[in-house]
Amino acid sequence: xxxxxxxxxxxxxxxxxxxxxxxxxxxxxxxxxxxxxxxxxxxxxxxxxxxxxxxxxxxxxxxxxxxxxxxxxxxxxxxxxxxxxxxxxxxxxxxxxxxxxxxxxxxxxxxxxxxxxxxxxxxxxxxxxxxxxxxxxxxxxxxxxxxxxxxxxxxxxxxxxxxxxxxxxxxxxxxxxxxxxxxxxxxxxxxxxxx
Amino acid sequence: xxxxxxxxxxxxxxxxxxxxxxxxxxxxxxxxxxxxxxxxxxxxxxxxxxxxxxxxxxxxxxxxxxxxxxxxxxxxxxxxxxxxxxxxxxxxxxxxxxxxxxxxxxxxxxxxxxxxxxxxxxxxxxxxxxxx
Numbered sequence: 411x412x413x414x415x416x417x418x419x420x421x422x423x424x425x426x427x428x429x430x431x432x433x434x435x436x437x438x439x440x441x442x443x444x445x446x447x448x449x450x451x452x453x454x455x456x457x458x459x460x461x462x463x464x465x466x467x468x469x470x471x472x473x474x475x476x477x478x479x480x481x482x483x484x485x486x487x488x489x490x491x492x493x494x495x496x497x498x499x500x501x502x503x504x505x506x507x508x509x510x511x512x513x514x515x516x517x518x519x520x521x522x523x524x525x526x527x528x529x530x531x532x533x534x535x536x537x538x539x540x541x542x543x544x545x546x547x548x549x550x551x552x553x554x555x556x557x558x559x560x561x562x563x564x565x566x567x568x569x570x571x572x573x574x575x576x577x578x579x580x581x582x583x584x585x586x587x588x589x590x591x592x593x594x595x596x597x598x599x600x601x602x603x604x605x
Numbered sequence: 606x607x608x609x610x611x612x613x614x615x616x617x618x619x620x621x622x623x624x625x626x627x628x629x630x631x632x633x634x635x636x637x638x639x640x641x642x643x644x645x646x647x648x649x650x651x652x653x654x655x656x657x658x659x660x661x662x663x664x665x666x667x668x669x670x671x672x673x674x675x676x677x678x679x680x681x682x683x684x685x686x687x688x689x690x691x692x693x694x695x696x697x698x699x700x701x702x703x704x705x706x707x708x709x710x711x712x713x714x715x716x717x718x719x720x721x722x723x724x725x726x727x728x729x730x731x732x733x734x735x736x737x
Contacts (some may be wrong), residue, residue, distance in 0.1 A: 436644035532624035
């Protein structure tokens with residue numbers, strides 16, 4: 411299959427192509443799935459290097475299961491999030507995250523830098539607040555509100571009911587809102603009107 | 606916290622989520638290279654039709670072997686049985702001289718295989734008395 415056509419193909423079709431010896435299919439799957447796994451792992455672990463390791467390991471498990479993949483089993487992305495989640499959980503059990511407080515401050519003096527800085531600071535503030543949430547609430551909130559998964563998809567990833575997902579995201583959002591409310595002045599988002 | 610406060614807080618939270626989505630980390634060139642190297646190393650070799658057919662026959666044969674071999678007594682018994690069949694056929698068709706003479710002495714018969722009438726004629730029983 412030509413490379414351009416592959417970018418439109420569903421994940422499971424690409425996985426079947428890869429299992430049949432098509433190397434280009436692996437590149438398309440990597441471009442499509444690695445950023446999603448990395449984003450999720452980075453927010454779960456608050457450690458960029460560990461998030462990269464989890465991403466590589468999750469993809470390696472996908473390559474290994476490719477010859478035995480059954481189309482009716484699950485969505486590839488859901489399966490991959492579940493593997494990444496388990497890998498993150500293992501690492502979190504071994505060691506609590508360092509937190510993004512140790513991350514270097516954003517420095518940028520190009521035009522429009524103030525707006526970018528503010529957005530970056532908000533993202534960092536959110537990451538810090540997420541790191542303070544219980545693990546399961548953090549997983550549910552990240553998957554729902556940053557990765558954009560539906561509640562049934564999150565239920566499949568976390569292997570819980572849809573009702574439990576709704577409860578976790580609701581509690582997580584309330585805790586985040588309360589945490590961030592105390593940081594309005596610090597983050598300077600009263601200066602640019604309602605958000 | 607009033608209802609309005611709560612909805613304001615949630616609206617603010619949405620702006621944080623938007624900021625998080627736009628400033629998300631992207632895989633470095635090094636990470637992508639590592640992932641693709643893993644993919645190349647773990648990739649199964651391309652399957653040809655011939656190899657697939659060979660694998661299918663092998664699988665069927667293994668299935669039959671698994672099913673019938675224990676019922677017949679295992680591989681040792683099957684080997685013995687096959688040997689006895691071959692030896693019997695060899696002796697029966699070639700009739701080696703030492704064995705033929707031994708058989709003649711034991712049974713008192715000297716007939717060779719080709720002389721045995723396997724379908725004896727019924728002529729002697731079917732004769733009719735014509736009264737002559």
